[in-house]
Amino acid sequence: xxxxxxxxxxxxxxxxxxxxxxxxxxxxxxxxxxxxxxxxxxxxxxxxxxxxxxxxxxxxxxxxxxxxxxxxxxxxxxxxxxxxxxxxxxxxxxxxxxxxxxxxxxxxxxxxxxxxxxxxxxxxxxxxxxxxxxxxxxxxxxxxxxxxxxxxxxxxxxxxxxxxxxxxxxxxxxxxxxxxxxxxxxxxxxxxxxxxxxxxxxxxxxxxxxxxxxxxxxxxxxxxxxxxxxxxxxxxxxxxxxxxxxxxxx
Amino acid sequence: xxxxxxxxxxxxxxxxxxxxxxxxxxxxxxxxxxxxxxxxxxxxxxxxxxxxxxxxxxxxxxxxxxxxxxxxxxxxxxxxxxxxxxxxxxxxxxxxxxxxxxxxxxxxxxxxxxxxxxxxxxxxxxxxxxxxxxxxxxxxxxxxxxxxxxxxxxxxxxxxxxxxxxxxxxxxxxxxxxxxxxxxxxxxxxxxxxxxxxxxxxxxxxxxxxxxxxxxxxxxxxxxxxxxxxxx
Numbered sequence: 001x002x003x004x005x006x007x008x009x010x011x012x013x014x015x016x017x018x019x020x021x022x023x024x025x026x027x028x029x030x031x032x033x034x035x036x037x038x039x040x041x042x043x044x045x046x047x048x049x050x051x052x053x054x055x056x057x058x059x060x061x062x063x064x065x066x067x068x069x070x071x072x073x074x075x076x077x078x079x080x081x082x083x084x085x086x087x088x089x090x091x092x093x094x095x096x097x098x099x100x101x102x103x104x105x106x107x108x109x110x111x112x113x114x115x116x117x118x119x120x121x122x123x124x125x126x127x128x129x130x131x132x133x134x135x136x137x138x139x140x141x142x143x144x145x146x147x148x149x150x151x152x153x154x155x156x157x158x159x160x161x162x163x164x165x166x167x168x169x170x171x172x173x174x175x176x177x178x179x180x181x182x183x184x185x186x187x188x189x190x191x192x193x194x195x196x197x198x199x200x201x202x203x204x205x206x207x208x209x210x211x212x213x214x215x216x217x218x219x220x221x222x223x224x225x226x227x228x229x230x231x232x233x234x235x236x237x238x239x240x241x242x243x244x245x246x247x248x249x250x
Numbered sequence: 251x252x253x254x255x256x257x258x259x260x261x262x263x264x265x266x267x268x269x270x271x272x273x274x275x276x277x278x279x280x281x282x283x284x285x286x287x288x289x290x291x292x293x294x295x296x297x298x299x300x301x302x303x304x305x306x307x308x309x310x311x312x313x314x315x316x317x318x319x320x321x322x323x324x325x326x327x328x329x330x331x332x333x334x335x336x337x338x339x340x341x342x343x344x345x346x347x348x349x350x351x352x353x354x355x356x357x358x359x360x361x362x363x364x365x366x367x368x369x370x371x372x373x374x375x376x377x378x379x380x381x382x383x384x385x386x387x388x389x390x391x392x393x394x395x396x397x398x399x400x401x402x403x404x405x406x407x408x409x410x411x412x413x414x415x416x417x418x419x420x421x422x423x424x425x426x427x428x429x430x431x432x433x434x435x436x437x438x439x440x441x442x443x444x445x446x447x448x449x450x451x452x453x454x455x456x457x458x459x460x461x462x463x464x465x466x467x468x469x470x471x472x473x474x475x476x477x478x479x480x481x482x
Contacts, residue, residue, distance in 0.1 A: 082475075130432065131432075134429045134432050137425065137428075137429035138429055138430075140425065141422075141425050141426045141429065144422055144425060144426075145412060145413075145422065145426065148413065148416055148418055148422055149416055154479055154480065157476075157479050158412040158413070158476065158479065161408065161412055161472060161475075161476055162409075162412070162426055165405075165408065165430065165472065166429070166430065168430075169429075169430075172433075
């Protein structure tokens with residue numbers, strides 16, 4: 001088990017591992033996403049209070065969960081990069097940032113679309129909304145810092161610091177609806193005890209959640225692969241890889 | 251293993267050295283010390299011109315204007331915080347010196363706050379009077395701003411050491427620092443607002459104090475480690 005783990009941390013074996021795994025994640029993710037969204041948007045029963053408008057939950061909640069999940073993952077990878085100076089952790093951390101940025105943007109946009117009919121306003125200065133907006137800027141900061149410095153290792157470690165320091169924002173987003181009595185509704189699925197949502201609404205939500213996670217994982221792996229190739233362009237294993245696929249060069 | 255007195259002596263000597271160096275640098279470039287204060291005055295002035303003459307809403311927004319103005323002004327000198335040390339090789343000497351880098355960095359940040367953050371917090375008082383804030387609440391404003399600018403200096407120190415030696419530092423630094431300052435602004439201005447509505451300003455100030463304690467215990471180490479990163 002541990003030897004497998006250590007071998008995975010070396011760039012060439014990670015590259016091969018990601019190359020085999022990514023298509024599966026991608027296909028499964030997109031198929032499940034189609035299932036979840038068609039089911040949720042077309043067939044789940046309308047909400048007793050919000051009517052059909054609640055259906056945006058099938059986009060909004062998975063994106064929100066992933067924006068937090070990806071930030072946490074990025075901070076963990078960043079901590080690994082800083083503590084153990086793992087090259088792969090740096091690559092994976094930087095690969096997560098743009099995906100997380102997109103997820104956060106989707107969360108904010110769908111939230112605004114949901115807010116207008118429900119609250120009568122596109123935006124309110126409420127704790128959860130502002131904290132999620134801060135998350136957007138943190139992702140942006142990691143991306144900008146990751147690009148700002150020429151030496152890739154130095155820039156990755158600098159970005160890792162921002163990822164690690166910014167992680168204080170994640171629990172603020174997660175628990176903001178419990179701590180502050182805000183306009184945003186409370187937790188629906190990831191709360192303790194019985195879920196506050198009926199099963200025929202919940203199952204498509206779980207499917208969409210899983211699907212979006214798979215799509216995000218696919219995107220992260222592919223991004224990490226590209227980053228590895230760019231970084232290790234002069235190493236033996238990349239040269240061997242290019243020799244294997246002459247048609248890719250032409 | 252040096253004795254405690256010897257370690258304290260090293261700290262005092264380093265503190266004196268860094269302080270006199272900062273003051274000497276500031277005396278050579280006296281404008282660097284005055285410009286953020288002038289900028290602060292200008293920000294407040296622009297808000298006043300942006301509203302009608304003698305608009306009463308200005309007094310209602312005064313706390314927010316004063317806080318944002320102070321943070322923006324305190325951001326101005328931050329990108330150059332470690333720049334001259336990096337360029338003339340002092341920073342490399344600090345990394346190699348017998349005195350721990352964390353101590354040097356912490357003292358440098360403290361000196362920077364005394365010469366930049368503290369004047370801004372003091373400057374806020376006359377500006378607050380100009381904006382029509384009642385003078386009895388000014389103590390909470392000043393106390394909050396002193397902690398706020400100190401937290402900004404610590405966070406800015408981390409960002410500045412991450413960006414040391416990068417030409418674009420000036421445009422990237424606010425992007426890294428300001429999102430993390432959100433809770434500080436909320437609690438800092440919250441203290442004055444709590445006083446204005448007759449509430450207890452102690453609770454938001456305690457929150458601010460706990461953020462400050464967290465920042466002051468963690469960030470100098472992060473800052474020192476980030477500075478070493480520049481030489482890997």
